[in-house]
Amino acid sequence: MxxxxxxxxxxxxxxxxxxxxxxxxxxxxxxxxxxxxxxxxxxxxxxxxxxxxxxxxxxxxxxxxxxxxxxxxxxxxxxxxxxxxxxxxxxxxxxxxxxxxxxxxxxxxxxxxxxxxxxxxxxxxxxxxxxxxxxxxxxxxxxxxxxxxxxxxxxxxxxxxxxxxxxxxxxxxxxxxxxxxxxxxxxxxxxxxxxxxxxxxxxxxxxxxxxxxxxxxxxxxxxxxxxxxxxxxxxxxxxxxxxxxxxxxxxxxxxxxxxxxxxxxxFHASCRHTHPAGDALLALMQREKLGFEQIESVTTRVHQGAIDVLGRVVVPQSVHQAKFSMGTVLGLIAVYGKAGLTEFEQFSLSDPRVSAFREKVSMVLDPEVDGAYPQRWLGRINVQTTDGRQLTSAIDEPKGDPGNTLSRPELEDKxxxxxxxxxxxxxxxxxxxxxxxxxxxxxxxxxxxx
Amino acid sequence: MxxxxxxxxxxxxxxxxxxxxxxxxxxxxxxxxxxxxxxxxxxxxxxxxxxxxxxxxxxxxxxxxxxxxxxxxxxxxxxxxxxxxxxxxxxxxxxxxxxxxxxxxxxxxxxxxxxxxxxxxxxxxxxxxxxxxxxxxxxxxxxxxxxxxxxxxxxxxxxxxxxxxxxxxxxxxxxxxxxxxxxxxxxxxxxxxxxxxxxxxxxxxxxxxxxxxxxxxxxxxxxxxxxxxxxxxxxxxxxxxxxxxxxxxxxxxxxxxxxxxxxxxxFHASCRHTHPAGDALLALMQREKLGFEQIESVTTRVHQGAIDVLGRVVVPQSVHQAKFSMGTVLGLIAVYGKAGLTEFEQFSLSDPRVSAFREKVSMVLDPEVDGAYPQRWLGRINVQTTDGRQLTSAIDEPKGDPGNTLSRPELEDKxxxxxxxxxxxxxxxxxxxxxxxxxxxxxxxxxxxx
The missing domain is CATH 1.10.4100.10 (2-methylcitrate dehydratase PrpD)
Known part of the structure; x- marks a missing residue:
């Protein structure tokens, strides 16, 4: 001992x-x-x-x-x-x-x-x-x-x-x-x-x-x-x-x-376990110039901790619970380009486009992501588009991490x-x-x- | 679930x-x-x-x-x-x-x-x-x-x-x-x-x-x-x-x-895990008309929980800790016939007869006692006397248990x-x-x- x-x-x-x-x-x-x-x-x-x-x-x-x-x-x-x-x-x-x-x-x-x-x-x-x-x-x-x-x-x-x-x-x-x-x-x-x-x-x-x-x-x-x-x-x-x-x-x-x-x-106003995938989705949509309606499904490849914490929430019943719904967070990012306090408050429960997107999102355990966690919170997603393409996106440091931090002006703005x-x-x-x-x-x- | x-x-x-x-x-x-x-x-x-x-x-x-x-x-x-x-x-x-x-x-x-x-x-x-x-x-x-x-x-x-x-x-x-x-x-x-x-x-x-x-x-x-x-x-x-x-x-x-x-x-002013053995010792000393100085050793046969809680205390450093020392509790009972607040306060740390008796006491895990616990707190002890006799004592309900409870006059007295x-x-x-x-x-x- x-x-x-x-x-x-x-x-x-x-x-x-x-x-x-x-x-x-x-x-x-x-x-x-x-x-x-x-x-x-x-x-x-x-x-x-x-x-x-x-x-x-x-x-x-x-x-x-x-x-x-x-x-x-x-x-x-x-x-x-x-x-x-x-x-x-x-x-x-x-x-x-x-x-x-x-x-x-x-x-x-x-x-x-x-x-x-x-x-x-x-x-x-x-x-x-x-x-x-x-x-x-x-x-x-x-x-x-x-x-x-x-x-x-x-x-x-x-x-x-x-x-x-x-x-x-x-x-x-x-x-x-x-x-x-x-x-x-x-x-x-x-x-x-x-x-x-x-x-x-x-x-x-x-x-x-x-x-x-x-x-x-x-x-x-x-x-x-x-x-x-x-x-x-x-x-x-x-x-x-x-x-x-x-x-x-x-x-x-x-x-x-x-x-x-x-x-x-x-950066996002949600559980931190949703951020790596959220940033990866945002990067992919910007890179591919995709709109939310062109996305058929999103598979987020996550660490076990994300499944433990987020896996409870199927259909969120409150704004606070929506912050623990991977599908809702990605839906807000897909539809509004961000998942801030205002988006959560106004749209997380009531916008049918967000709820529809939520249903397209799943989580699977990924050995690479899980192995890096908790030292590193990797974002890895697979996206299938409505026109049949298979796309992937990866980010290694979510926005706000030490290597991708917020500046004082960004903190003042927040x-x-x-x-x-x-x-x-x-x-x-x-x-x-x-x-x-x-x-x-x-x-x-x-x-x-x- | x-x-x-x-x-x-x-x-x-x-x-x-x-x-x-x-x-x-x-x-x-x-x-x-x-x-x-x-x-x-x-x-x-x-x-x-x-x-x-x-x-x-x-x-x-x-x-x-x-x-x-x-x-x-x-x-x-x-x-x-x-x-x-x-x-x-x-x-x-x-x-x-x-x-x-x-x-x-x-x-x-x-x-x-x-x-x-x-x-x-x-x-x-x-x-x-x-x-x-x-x-x-x-x-x-x-x-x-x-x-x-x-x-x-x-x-x-x-x-x-x-x-x-x-x-x-x-x-x-x-x-x-x-x-x-x-x-x-x-x-x-x-x-x-x-x-x-x-x-x-x-x-x-x-x-x-x-x-x-x-x-x-x-x-x-x-x-x-x-x-x-x-x-x-x-x-x-x-x-x-x-x-x-x-x-x-x-x-x-x-x-x-x-x-x-x-x-x-x-009844005794000590950790409850000491009570079954304490009552068994008191009963044995009364039955055999033994004085504390006639006792060579006491082996208390206890449940695992007693070992977990009492096993930490070797030489008690405070009156409160003495209440978690099986040897001290049995020492007070042997020397003074009881282990109440006053005995603890005055004698648990300072009376050399009590400390000497403490050294004669050991705990061993007993399958019968452990199997009955925690529904029943059985008291089982083996005593060796200075003149070489091997004695045992068993009590099934320590003083204060529902089947051996304190009356209102006893509670008033306490x-x-x-x-x-x-x-x-x-x-x-x-x-x-x-x-x-x-x-x-x-x-x-x-x-x-x-």
Missing amino acids: SNNTRALAEFLAGLRYEDLPQAVVERTEDLFLDWLGSALASQGAHPIPLFERYAQKMGPADGRCQIIVNGQRSSAYFAALVNAASSHLVEQDDLHNSSVLHPATVVFPAALAAAQDLGKSGRELVVACVAGYEAGIRIGEFLGRSHYRIFHTTATVGTLAAAVSVAKLLDFDTEQFVNCLGSAGTQAAGLWEFLRDAADSKQLHTAKAAADGLLAAYLTADGLTGAKNILEGEQGMAAGMSKDADAKWLVDRLGTRWALAETSFK FQRLVAFSGARTAAQASELIGKVWQLHKLADVQAIA | SNNTRALAEFLAGLRYEDLPQAVVERTEDLFLDWLGSALASQGAHPIPLFERYAQKMGPADGRCQIIVNGQRSSAYFAALVNAASSHLVEQDDLHNSSVLHPATVVFPAALAAAQDLGKSGRELVVACVAGYEAGIRIGEFLGRSHYRIFHTTATVGTLAAAVSVAKLLDFDTEQFVNCLGSAGTQAAGLWEFLRDAADSKQLHTAKAAADGLLAAYLTADGLTGAKNILEGEQGMAAGMSKDADAKWLVDRLGTRWALAETSFK FQRLVAFSGARTAAQASELIGKVWQLHKLADVQAIA
């Missing part, structure tokens, strides 16, 4: 802002803006008001921490809870490929709430968020594909990632980090079962991951102890929740590999679209927020960041 | 106070008193004040719900959190054998907090708690022994049991119960890994189970949906967290079998001892509380029950 938790904890305890390459600091700001847009885009949309009301009912009437969607203030616990629920609704938040973790939606809510509560600077917030990403991504990689088959990694691992970011703001030493990981890991939960019912658990998962992680860190600061080997122990996370855990990832190139910088931005979608802020207010976030590492405090 | 969740939910939605046999109502009061004693006994003991301070920091300054150990009031969420932490510290709370679930410490905190919040009567509280016990016990049985090997069933299943009891107070229909089980089940967490480090996770587990279950129910009442087959679905609890789940238990004799009435009271241990209440106050609890089913409200 190995135990790499202490080595990971030592790295986290020793991490200083000065250690971060400038590109990592800037990418943290990129990811923060991208996250903030997702949080604001869900304003007023079910089930977010339920979490807002829960915070009002169970929490204090006021506090130092901002609930982004309604501008109210509460304690750190409830700010983390609501902000994490709200940033994982519109399926536009970031994703790290090889860990299959959405880090932003769990790390930023917990870290921002704690930073506001503790009066920390933008610089301290940045290094805390980097710590959360670095730990969370490695723990996700460690737990592996078998974990993700049943468990929503963003929920389970997200609890630890959130805890680490708050722990960093609390200036933990190695021993405290070990205890904190123990208390976070033993709270880690979140099952994919809700997907087939289009139930609201995805937001419950991120809400709880961020809030529970914060709870673990605050209780650790006050003296709560946790298991010393929660990740690799005989009755720890890997023992209970993984069949292919690989300890090497936990300490993979700590301090030289910046996993945060590998994180992908989402942020403006997200904010306009819900009407949470005016374009001018959004521009002001953008300006603040691009200065995040210089802010003396982060009280009014959203 | 089967789905018995709806059948269970229908039973829970339809359950009425009038359906409960009088003996079940009375046993609920017995269990409630027993639970209240455990909650009060932990006053001031680490790590309970950490949870109290967390509630003060994150929760409202006042509320309708009582935090038992400090008399403060808060929202339902934080009352459930602190009361559940406090009632699982001294290892005197109840246990249901075949589910290996401690129901009281998760059901009563959640149900009492919700009943106070919602202004419910004692009668409504009783039926809600029965619902929580009946559901939780069956779900624990369903998940089976493989679950308990890695997961702390009281934490995982406790989340659902707590949710069900609060759901009953919220008058849920079948559909709402299904959703609520989904939202509770996807939060279910808690790993045994902390045991080998004597870490504080056991109280974190029950705190979170009760509070998370309450959260699931309140959010369901407001419209949050959950997975429809969280227990048996392909990506549900059994798929992720069990290898021997058996669906038949979920709906086992609903309405005729009252699982609550099968719950055991704890309650007085628990309360005196921490000094949380005077003997007269304790007597008054006892009187109230024996009238629980008649109380118009439960505001001042503790």
Whole structure:
């Protein structure tokens, strides 16, 4: 039985802002803006008001921490809870490929709430968020594909990632980090079962991951102890929740590999598993100058994880579920040239051309794609045209991946679209927020960041 | 893939106070008193004040719900959190054998907090708690022994049991119960890994189970949906967290079998896995008129679950960990004739006779004992005396089991001892509380029950 938790904890305890390459600091700001847009885009949309009301009912009437969607203030616990629920609704938040973790939606809510509560600077917030990403991504990689088959990694691992970011703001030493990981890991939960019912658990998962992680860190600061080997122990996370855990990832190139910088931005407003095929279809239609009505069928050649997550959805019953329907995503891209928030909201369930296209799309497991996953998310499709041609298309890096990333102007544009979608802020207010976030590492405090 | 969740939910939605046999109502009061004693006994003991301070920091300054150990009031969420932490510290709370679930410490905190919040009567509280016990016990049985090997069933299943009891107070229909089980089940967490480090996770587990279950129910009442087959679905609890789940238990004799009435009271203040051997040793020493110094060695013949949970502890480092040391428990019984709170506090770590006896005790897996478990917890020991005799002792129902239960006078005596241990209440106050609890089913409200 190995135990790499202490080595990971030592790295986290020793991490200083000065250690971060400038590109990592800037990418943290990129990811923060991208996250903030997702949080604001869900304003007023079910089930977010339920979490807002829960915070009002169970929490204090006021506090130092901002609930982004309604501008109210509460304690750190409830700010983390609501902000994490709200940033994982519109399926536009970031994703790290090889860990299959959405880090932003769990790390930023917990870290921002704690930073506001503790009066920390933008610089301290940045290094805390980097710590959360670095730990969370490695723990996700460690737990592996078998974990993700049943468990929503963003929920389970997200609890630890959130805890680490708050722990960093609390200036933990190695021993405290070990205890904190123990208390976070033993709270880690979140099952994919809700997907087939289009139930609201995805937001419950991120809400709880961020809030529970914060709870673990605050209780650790006050003296709560946790298991010393929660990740690799005989009755720890890997023992209970993984069949292919690989300890090497936990300490993979700590301090030289910046996993945060590998994180992908989402271009389409759908489950990331649909993006490689979506980009491959778009490339093929542009290359061949095909219209959607000229396509007879699309066979997407995918990794097993895509089948596990997307295979539940046959005929989507809600806009959110449509984001997990490969056929619907490809239908929107085929008919409208894109699958953004507006296309989903207006056309994903009601446009008969999209539903008809959905029926033409199938998924098959492809050994090459599956073998490359989760390090690389390859797009491979076969298209049969109505005039009998057999065409193929392949893309190796979906739009938003590190090698095909979004520039700051593209991120600003995406942020403006997200904010306009819900009407949470005016374009001018959004521009002001953008300006603040691009200065995040210089802010003396982060009280009014959203 | 089967789905018995709806059948269970229908039973829970339809359950009425009038359906409960009088003996079940009375046993609920017995269990409630027993639970209240455990909650009060932990006053001031680490790590309970950490949870109290967390509630003060994150929760409202006042509320309708009582935090038992400090008399403060808060929202339902934080009352459930602190009361559940406090009632699982001294290892005197109840246990249901075949589910290996401690129901009281998760059901009563959640149900009492919700009943106070919602202004419910004692009668409504009783039926809600029965619902929580009946559901939780069956779900624990369903998940089976493989679950308990890695997961702390009281934490995982406790989340659902707590949710069900609060759901009953919220008058849920079948559909709402299904959703609520989904939202509770996807939060279910808690790993045994902390045991080998004597870490504080056991109280974190029950705190979170009760509070998370309450959260699931309140959010369901407001419209949050959950997975429809969280227990048996392909990506549900059994798929992720069990290898021997058996669906038949979920709906086992609903309405005729009252699982609550099968719950055991704890006589010794230690992990229940030590009790069968402890009772067997006591019986043998009394029968043979042996003193502890006449015993050369004790071989306890146990079920695998005892080895999994107790096998971690070699030399206990804390009083709490000593409660998970078979040798220490048997040492206290051998030297002092009992292993109560006071014996643990004063002698478990410091009396050299107890430590010496501890070294004489071993555990071996016994096929008969293991085969009977978890339905029956058999006590089987072999003793070698210093004068060379080989003796054996067997008990089939440890003290506190349904067939060897505690009477109301014995429960009152235990309650007085628990309360005196921490000094949380005077003997007269304790007597008054006892009187109230024996009238629980008649109380118009439960505001001042503790």
